[in-house]
Amino acid sequence: xxxxxxxxxxxxxxxxxxxxxxxxxxxxxxxxxxxxxxxxxxxxxxxxxxxxxxxxxxxxxxxxxxxxxxxxxxxxxxxxxxxxxxxxxxxxxxxxxxxxxxxxxxxxxxxxxxxxxxxxxxxxxxxxxxxxxxxxxxxxxxxxxxxxxxxxxxxxxxxxxxxxxxxxxxxxxxxxxxxxxxxxxxxxxxxxxxxxxxxxxxxxxxxxxxxxxxxxxxxxxxxxxxxxxxxxxxxxxxxxxxxxxxxxxxxxxxxxxxxxxxxxxxxxxxxxxxxxxxxxxxxxxxxxxxxxxxxxxxxxxxxxxxxxxxxxxxxxxxxxxxx
Amino acid sequence: xxxxxxxxxxxxxxxxxxxxxxxxxxxxxxxxxxxxxxxxxxxxxxxxxxxxxxxxxxxxxxxxxxxxxxxxxxxxxxxxxxxxxxxxxxxxxxxxxxxxxxxxxxxxxxxxxxxxxxxxxxxxxxxxxxxxxxxxxxxxxxxxxxxxxxxxxxxxxxxxxxxxxxxxxxxxxxxxxxxxxxxxxxxxxxxxxxxxxxxxxxxxxxxxxxxxxxxxxxxxxxxxxxxxxxxxxxxxxxxxxxxxxxxxxxxxxxxxxxxxxxxxxxxxxxxxxxxxxxxxxxxxxxxxxxxxxxxxxxxxxxxxxxxxxxxxxxxxxxxxxxxxxxxxxxxxxxxxxxxxxxxxxxxxxxxxxxxxxxxxxxxxxxxxxxxxxxxxxxxxxxxxxxxxxxxxxxxxxxxxxxxxxxxxxxxxxxxxxxxxxxxxxxxxxxxxxxxxxxxxxxxxxxxxxxxxxxxxxxxxxxxxxxxxxxxxxxxxxxxxxxxxxxxxxxxxxxxxxxxxxxxxxxxxxxxxxxxxxxxxxxxxxxxxxxxxxxxxxxxxxxxx
Numbered sequence: 006x007x008x009x010x011x012x013x014x015x016x017x018x019x020x021x022x023x024x025x026x027x028x029x030x031x032x033x034x035x036x037x038x039x040x041x042x043x044x045x046x047x048x049x050x051x052x053x054x055x056x057x058x059x060x061x062x063x064x065x066x067x068x069x070x071x072x073x074x075x076x077x078x079x080x081x082x083x084x085x086x087x088x089x090x091x092x093x094x095x096x097x098x099x100x101x102x103x104x105x106x107x108x109x110x111x112x113x114x115x116x117x118x119x120x121x122x123x124x125x126x127x128x129x130x131x132x133x134x135x136x137x138x139x140x141x142x143x144x145x146x147x148x149x150x151x152x153x154x155x156x157x158x159x160x161x162x163x164x165x166x167x168x169x170x171x172x173x174x175x176x177x178x179x180x181x182x183x184x185x186x187x188x189x190x191x192x193x194x195x196x197x198x199x200x201x202x203x204x205x206x207x208x209x210x211x212x213x214x215x216x217x218x219x220x221x222x223x224x225x226x227x228x229x230x231x232x233x234x235x236x237x238x239x240x241x242x243x244x245x246x247x248x249x250x251x252x253x254x255x256x257x258x259x260x261x262x263x264x265x266x267x268x269x270x271x272x273x274x275x276x277x278x279x280x281x282x283x284x285x286x287x288x289x290x291x292x293x294x295x296x297x298x299x300x301x302x303x304x305x306x307x308x309x310x311x312x313x314x315x316x317x318x319x320x321x322x323x324x325x326x327x328x
Numbered sequence: 329x330x331x332x333x334x335x336x337x338x339x340x341x342x343x344x345x346x347x348x349x350x351x352x353x354x355x356x357x358x359x360x361x362x363x364x365x366x367x368x369x370x371x372x373x374x375x376x377x378x379x380x381x382x383x384x385x386x387x388x389x390x391x392x393x394x395x396x397x398x399x400x401x402x403x404x405x406x407x408x409x410x411x412x413x414x415x416x417x418x419x420x421x422x423x424x425x426x427x428x429x430x431x432x433x434x435x436x437x438x439x440x441x442x443x444x445x446x447x448x449x450x451x452x453x454x455x456x457x458x459x460x461x462x463x464x465x466x467x468x469x470x471x472x473x474x475x476x477x478x479x480x481x482x483x484x485x486x487x488x489x490x491x492x493x494x495x496x497x498x499x500x501x502x503x504x505x506x507x508x509x510x511x512x513x514x515x516x517x518x519x520x521x522x523x524x525x526x527x528x529x530x531x532x533x534x535x536x537x538x539x540x541x542x543x544x545x546x547x548x549x550x551x552x553x554x555x556x557x558x559x560x561x562x563x564x565x566x567x568x569x570x571x572x573x574x575x576x577x578x579x580x581x582x583x584x585x586x587x588x589x590x591x592x593x594x595x596x597x598x599x600x601x602x603x604x605x606x607x608x609x610x611x612x613x614x615x616x617x618x619x620x621x622x623x624x625x626x627x628x629x630x631x632x633x634x635x636x637x638x639x640x641x642x643x644x645x646x647x648x649x650x651x652x653x654x655x656x657x658x659x660x661x662x663x664x665x666x667x668x669x670x671x672x673x674x675x676x677x678x679x680x681x682x683x684x685x686x687x688x689x690x691x692x693x694x695x696x697x698x699x700x701x702x703x704x705x706x707x708x709x710x711x712x713x714x715x716x717x718x719x720x721x722x723x724x725x726x727x728x729x730x731x732x733x734x735x736x737x738x739x740x741x742x743x744x745x746x747x748x749x750x751x752x753x754x755x756x757x758x759x760x761x762x763x764x765x766x767x768x769x770x771x772x773x774x775x776x777x778x779x780x781x782x783x784x785x786x787x788x789x790x791x792x793x794x795x796x797x798x799x800x801x802x803x804x805x806x807x808x809x810x811x812x813x814x815x816x817x818x819x820x821x822x823x824x825x826x827x828x829x830x831x832x833x834x835x836x837x838x839x840x841x842x843x844x845x846x847x848x849x850x851x852x853x854x855x856x857x858x859x860x861x862x863x864x865x866x867x868x869x870x871x872x
Contacts, residue, residue, distance in 0.1 A: 220388070221429065222424055222425070222429035222430045223429060223430055223431055223432045223433070224432075225385075225424065225430075226422070226424050226430045226431070226492065226495070227432065228385070228416070229380075229383050229385055229416050229417070229421070229422045229424070230416060230417040230421065230422075230444050230447075230495055230496070230498075230499075231413055231414065231415075231416040231418060231444070231447055231448065231499065232413075232443070232447070233413060240432075240435070240443075241432045241435070244434045245432075245433060245434050318434060319434050320433065320434055320479040320481070320482075321433050321434075321479070321481050
């Protein structure tokens with residue numbers, strides 16, 4: 006089986022996971038007491054309606070049919086990104102979460118690119134002079150940054166760059182409906198906070214993997230065939246050493262999409278986390294469902310992307326998985 | 329004309345206690361342009377450290393504390409890092425120890441050779457690719473373009489070793505340092521690789537420094553030999569002198585320990601077989617195509633094997649990696665389950681995973697593995713490891729079990745001073761003896777030995793084989809003795825089974841299989857060992 010076959014297999018597995026997640030989301034709300042009708046109608050109105058009337062209404066809405074049929078319909082709707090209407094304001098769920106979702110995706114996307122790149126740059130610089138001054142500083146410094154909670158790093162950055170040295174806004178004053186690219190101008194500090202928190206783990210995984218790879222027979226052979234240390238590190242050691250880091254990166258990035266709540270509150274960032282908190286507090290089940298599904302898709306997608314990259318980087322994985 | 333002159337070289341490693349340990353301790357020698365020098369010694373004698381010093385490379389934690397390495401009269405140890413980098417691959421190149429690990433796994437073979445060619449010959453584009461394919465062709469690779477597109481793990485061990493040699497000679501160095509270049513290879517491949525190195529030397533006139541623990545390989549390649557022990561040169565002379573009239577006791581011991589390709593004397597076999605296979609087959613399963621789909625069987629690892637093994641006898645199983653010999657051992661021990669055909673032990677069906685076998689049966693069939701460091705629990709003391717086997721299989725009280733374990737260990741040379749140690753604090757040979765003791769604590773009737781000496785030096789190997797022979801003589805246990813080394817098998821086996829791609833190529837009494845192999849593959853295998861035996865000190869005629 007070639008790399009394509011394996012990629013297709015991973016894709017099939019990812020889709021299966023998504024299907025299971027949708028089932029959990031569907032039945033998770035289906036087992037709650039009451040149904041869409043009782044949820045929508047206020048209690049006092051509900052009491053004035055006869056059971057026959059309710060049954061007729063249920064048949065009209067189609068919610069008296071078997072769960073499997075309804076689940077199939079539910080899948081059909083979410084395939085078209087139709088998550089229904091919010092229970093409170095009756096607007097389309099997708100419309101309500103559209104902008105926060107875009108903002109979160111921009112924040113997560115930029116961090117997803119910047120954090121691993123920064124980790125790679127720092128780790129390569131570290132191992133070019135192992136146990137040198139730079140290596141020691143970075144290893145200590147990243148551990149320090151890693152051990153600080155995000156609300157501390159975030160506020161420190163606000164004090165440094167918004168108060169003492171006013172180059173960035175402390176709090177983002179953008180309406181959730183502002184054109185999505187406006188967010189780019191004010192996003193530097195949230196991204197920096199996320200990177201500081203996320204980079205240490207990725208840097209440490211990569212540095213350890215690089216040191217192990219540089220100690221390998223193949224790197225020694227490359228070195229003794231006259232390759233420069235830079236070339237040995239970047240061409241011979243780095244690609245395979247990225248593999249353990251990429252899984253951590255995928256986890257880090259998917260956590261940004263589904264749960265950057267702390268960051269959003271510190272910076273007043275109009276993202277999906279705030280929306281989720283609000284939806285939960287108002288029992289807005291369609292919104293919660295939609296956000297949960299997006300979050301799960303993000304996790305699955307990130308892991309799938311990391312799998313693809315690992316397949317591309319390490320040809321042995323292709324072999325190992327059918328050995 | 330002198331190409332290389334090493335003068336009083338000392339390479340020291342920092343040891344954890346803060347002191348220094350001299351891996352190379354005052355070594356001096358000279359090598360003429362185009363000459364070939366062999367350096368022989370057992371693991372830990374400093375030969376690999378010396379080999380790297382010839383490229384001005386010290387392993388992490390080591391320092392050149394004294395001496396010089398003069399290449400064409402210039403001390404390369406005094407060169408700047410940039411000068412050293414320029415020298416490597418261009419004037420001195422290394423063929424490293426383990427060809428299976430020496431190629432970068434995520435780069436194609438072609439890309440890795442082109443990297444070296446581009447650096448040392450300044451080639452680009454089509455010229456670079458042509459030179460790379462020519463280089464592979466010069467290494468007698470049948471289809472260079474196909475191999476160039478492969479990743480290292482997709483190539484065989486022999487192919488990988490040729491690629492590593494190709495990468496070393498790409499810069500046409502004046503000096504080629506070979507560090508155990510064939511240790512990881514099958515013997516038939518080894519002969520081809522050695523021929524290749526000699527052809528390269530004849531073509532380019534480069535000098536060779538050949539480092540190995542294998543005295544025979546060295547004698548076949550080099551005119552002059554240095555014997556190293558404990559970082560020092562203990563003996564030097566021509567290949568003939570060292571092999572036929574070694575002066576130093578250490579060298580005599582080394583030469584005497586070489587296994588001979590000579591079958592053990594024939595013994596009368598008891599009538600009833602202990603282990604019997606008929607039409608035995610096994611296939612590993614492929615991974616599932618999709619989650620939850622059933623697994624499908626892969627190609628046959630063993631294909632309709634039949635043999636018998638009588639109590640107290642040894643059946644040697646020989647084959648290259650991938651021949652199915654370890655699969656056979658795994659089936660007998662119950663590490664693998666689900667075979668086709670019949671496998672019988674003491675007239676009852678044997679099969680299924682070891683964990684489903686009754687304790688009594690597990691006791692009767694024991695296994696010793698290649699790597700004792702991996703098969704012994706690193707957190708238990710030697711005595712406990714063996715005493716536990718007594719408790720588990722014979723339900724002995726703890727004190728009795730310990731006494732029995734002590735006696736057993738003492739009998740195979742593990743003295744009282746070693747009993748409280750952890751496996752990690754023992755040498756490889758000592759670890760393997762502990763593994764042997766643990767297997768024999770069960771008082772088995774059949775012991776499966778899977779490459780039990782291939783990680784050991786020749787003198788230690790000779791000791792371990794001695795222990796195994798004594799145990800068999802005293803206890804009448806049968807061995808299924810698996811190895812890639814025909815010479816070792818011939819010393820141990822009454823009967824020999826030659827496996828190739830899961831099929832039997834030869835089966836019969838050792839003298840027959842070694843003396844007059846009807847099968848072409850077996851003939852080639854015997855020839856590969858015999859050709860090297862020509863250099864051995866006391867040639868033993870193969871019975872016709």
